[in-house]
Amino acid sequence: MTRDNERLPFLQIHPKDNVLVALSDLPEGFEVNFAGQQFALRQAVKAKHKFTIEDIAQDGDVFMYGVLVGKVNVALATGELISTENLRHAAEDFRLGERKIEWQKPDVSAIADRTFDGFHRSNGAVGTANYWLVIPLVFCENRNVLTLKSALEEKLGYRVQSADYSNEVDELIRQYQSGADVTQLLEADLSPTAIDRTPNRLFPNVDGVKFLNHDMGCGGTRMDSDALCGLLAGYITHPNVAGATVLSLGCQHAQASILRDEIAKRDPKFDKPLYVFEQQFEGTEQRLMQNAIKSTFAGLTIANQLKREPAPLSKLCVGLECGGSDGFSGISANPALGYLSDLLVTLGGSVILAEFPELCGVEQEMSDRCMDEPMAEKFIHLMRTYNAKAEADGSGFYMNPSPGNIRDGLITDAIKSAGAAKKGGSSPVQAVVDYPELANTPGLNLLCTPGNDVESTTAEVGAGANIVLFTTGLGTPTGNPIAPVIKIATNTKTYERMPDIIDLNCGTIIDGEESIAESAHRILDYVIEVASGREICKAVQLGQDDFIPWRRGVSL
Template sequence: MDMYNRSSSSQPLSVAHGAVAQGQPIDLLSVAVLLHVQDDVAIARIPLNRGVKLRLPPACRRDGVDMLEVTQRIQAGHKVALHALEQGEAVHRYGSVIGFALQPIHAGEHVHTHNVAVGELDQRYEYGVDVRPVAYLPSDQRRTFMGYQRPDGLVGTRNYVAIISSVNCSASAVRMIERCFSPELMRAYPNVDGVIGLTHKSGCGMQMGGEGVQQLQRVLTGMALHPNVAAYLFVGLGCEVNQLQEMFEQIKFEEEGQWKTPLFLGLQEHHGIAYTVDEGARLIGEALPRVNMLRREPISISELTLALQCGGSDSWSGITANPALGYCVDELVRQGGTAVLSETPEIYGAEHMLLRRARTRVIGEQFVERLHWWEQYTALNNMVMDNNPSPGNKQGGLTTIYEKSLGAIAKGGTTPINAVYNYAEPITERGLVIMDTPGYDPVSVTGQVAGGANVIAFTTGRGSMFGYKPVPSIKIASNSSTYENLIGDMDINAGVVLDGVSIQEVGMQILDEVIAVASGKQSKSEAQGIGEEEFAPWILGATM
């Protein structure tokens, strides 16, 4: 992102520096971030005390006014009004509307939830007008990583064995089988990343053949066929709505390239818990030597599918971490790779910008249809789209879903949008694609991974300890304070952008880390064993 500040001679300050008190007038751009000359607000880099006088840059002065006085203390990351706004007037950040004034706002006031809210947007959808050809690197110039080339043509970044429950009724049996494979036992299989249990809270009390059970089956079969899973065992109860036989019909074992032996057990058919656990442990034990024989080899990063996530966002996320990740995405796409933008409710209000990059009108209209579905879905459940942002987002300076979305879409970089997928659908197009998911991180990532993502890049402002199995998650902090406070959990500090490091430099650092982690380096969440409880399929429809 080219911040207006970059054209100023002011030296950027770290948000960790102390508050600015009253005294001589100071340049706005030395203590705040202005993203667009048409913005009505600037973002305080450091706390601004009441009475501080700020000298406005020439491009954003109105009616000859070149100075404003801060009228109340404004925390770092929060917004200060650059000029007066009338009640009902649109408030701009990123050069776009982030909300509407609930009351008259005076220059120098704190702009947040007490005086700004969402309203009716008059969005103009223009499809594909900003599509630009991607300057792809020749295949012989593309970077490589050390991955697992699978017989079906897919590429893994990890080498797991998964035990998957078809229904919550078999979840305890899955955990018991998993516990049979202790760290001491697994030392005999150094090339296996682990035996993981993927359990969930659904699988019955659903409509037979309905959308909910079909979506769950997409998730579970997607995990079984994922390139990071070298062998799998399904465990069911037997009488559940989500029948194992139906899932196996989706897997289509007879198709060429299908290389994993289908293993499944039913508790009712196999005489209950004890026998099923013993038999499950035997089947997994037989698979481990075969999985352990698999080895990494050099593979083009065109085979990486990067899941894009943000959680615990703050006002800096759309200025530092998300644009840096977007730069990484552009470079990955330029080298033939794939990136998956999701969290549909966190695109709401910023969709007009993405639609300008839709490769075709049909692709753009597919995404608009999903947004309309979300409007109906939230209304049906007595919610509104502005229920997101969360309390933590608001504490970090984000006021409305429009503001959050405008920062969130920066993760997607600048390349064309090549496809729109429903939740957990197999991802077959390369380049930047969108998958429709909720904004809730575990549920969103589960869909992305079931669709084929083999690395996760996760930006956070407030701090998230998110990890995932069987796919590694890289955590990118939006500010230095969070990075330093959670240094055992954060992989990259994008907050250095506020100290003058370029978006491009941090973006390349992220790409380097993606390649290293894809090659086997443990991310910080992975090293702490985080990731199984985060498997959370999206449960659609009524539970009966």
């Protein structure tokens, strides 16, 4: 998007597109001057939504980002609003094609020598944080994990100070007892309580002890329990993790032996402290808890010996995520991440593009960018298998857009996907990975995950992402227990409305204040500060430790 286009109240994303995106609310009758033609809008068009720039016959094609994104249900005239009533999802078929792996690398001379201060592991990986994990192998141990959390978190200085609204309740009680009616109570002026987030940690070089809960490990399919072990192994071997305490019941599907095998697959020379306790072997809960507490405390003394040291940016593995997307996602924050992705790839770093339902419609491009045919065939197989399973369960990719997506301009899955794919930049695909395997090959990695924000973020971190960049148009608090999740707004209104959960604003691109490249470099500056521990992103400040393993059933 050029600065000239940004001065206009609408935008054509690709020369092939036969619709324009409204960058601000446009009234009915608004005169559009574009590409030598002049016409009036037939309906009001809200910002983020689209309107036609040519007559389109019934069942005719609609193009955005240069790809097919839908077919019209009725004939549309020039200047018509595109809506769910007149447009249905459609996407081009895809097949194994020619390799298209030539690309224009961005200039990285200004950042080639930049570093971040991270935690260096014995296997060569570098963490952006240093955590201890407490993990249940099965849901039966969730209560014991929470018991450990209650015993350890506050005493060690890791309890996140959440907002306390008890003073507000006290004020309402006081007014009610003084005779306030319903209207007065609803209009009561409640002063917020100040929050002290200053940490007072016993182990200053350990960023936290994270307690993961889940509802898996037994009772489901063996495939799901095996995948859980793989995911947990990804977290234990993660560069942001110093060691782990694992609680097992003993009889569940997700056996400790399977977990150890998965750890060995990911790190054959694994040497982090790992303490595994089986309740059926330990006997009493008291014995289990005391042994787990002693081992965890001892492990923390080991973890505290590690300190941050400089590392090249090639040691970053960045997960690319979007959630609560809107009609500006694909023209502001997502392409900014795409540019940043290309910067990191050029420097030798790794990026992970996931959310396969949100690659629907751009399969041909992504498969053509795979380095070799076997890799392209693997991507095609994963996409087709996933969509077929979704359709068999009555929920194909076409059902992916949420009510919020649709309300803010993403009215078909292909529109949403074409914009979401922009996060992956233009570099060749170096690896195609199925969940829950590692996806940290230098370059662009495609990781098969659902589009669900938390399931996908959980998977990206398990696959090796030591930091996650998360774009949002509507706003979301999503975070992760062990990797910083940096939230980036696609529009200025959302950024200003939700400053407590969003870190950066790419609405500057829509507002014409910044180019995509300038925005990408600004994001990279912040990434380096967060990766070095000098800045704490909002999700970490709030203790937003979202962790949801993916059951391999349908989840979009």
